[in-house]
Amino acid sequence: MDVKRPNPALWLWYAVGGKLPDRYREWVLHDATVPTWLVRHVIRRIVFLAPILALLYLVLAVWLDFDLMIVLVGLGLGVYTGMYYSLIFSTHSVDSRVTRHGYPDQYASQVRKALKQAERERYNARWRNGGAPSL
Template identity: 85%
Template sequence: MSVKRPNPAQWLWYAVGGKLPDRYREWVLHDATVPTWLIRHVLRRLVVIVPILAVLFLVLRVWLQFDLMIVLIGLGLGVYAGLYYSLIFCTHSVDSRVTRHGYPDQYASQVRKALKEAERERYNATWRNGDATS
């Protein structure tokens, strides 16, 4: 059985912090625990940041006619700061998102840890002759 994905409008709502209907509960857990969960988190943050940057660009460059280089540097620093703080709190943010969809606290982190440990055991069994030393 495959996991049911939200449509684009629902995904946008999810990206800005909204709660999806219960039928997407498994997808939310999948989204928070796949190996690319951090990339997905950054993309969700960019979906929030890009419209704000576009409005700021229009106001600063087009309406107020600031120098293009100053506007681009300012917007670049804004992206840097936004992603920096987003990455600092990424595990808490993703765990909160999963908890909002009905899973226990820190469940996504526990699942990611278990998946990583299973992968490590599989690797050690294959390539280390069962020796699980790190």
């Protein structure tokens, strides 16, 4: 799929929840429907959490001089909790992102489901229904 990718500044805006210009609509759908969509979602969440974690570290460990181990454990638990809830709601979050860019509600989930079904049918046609493998 040949789609126009956003530049790094626009991608950062997109990663923290911003809406991209309409010329990137196809890329947003591509981003939400490729087989690695969940990895991309996790990367966006890490980019979102990184400045918050850095600020908390600076305030707690540097400015208030808390014990470093306590700060790191607290930040680690914060990352765990943030990623846990992000993954629970990942499908809804990605569908909402696609809807914000002009596609119908739950369109990304429907596209992913159709792509998975097509892949399953290709696999079954080749390996389950007597298709001979090519050499």
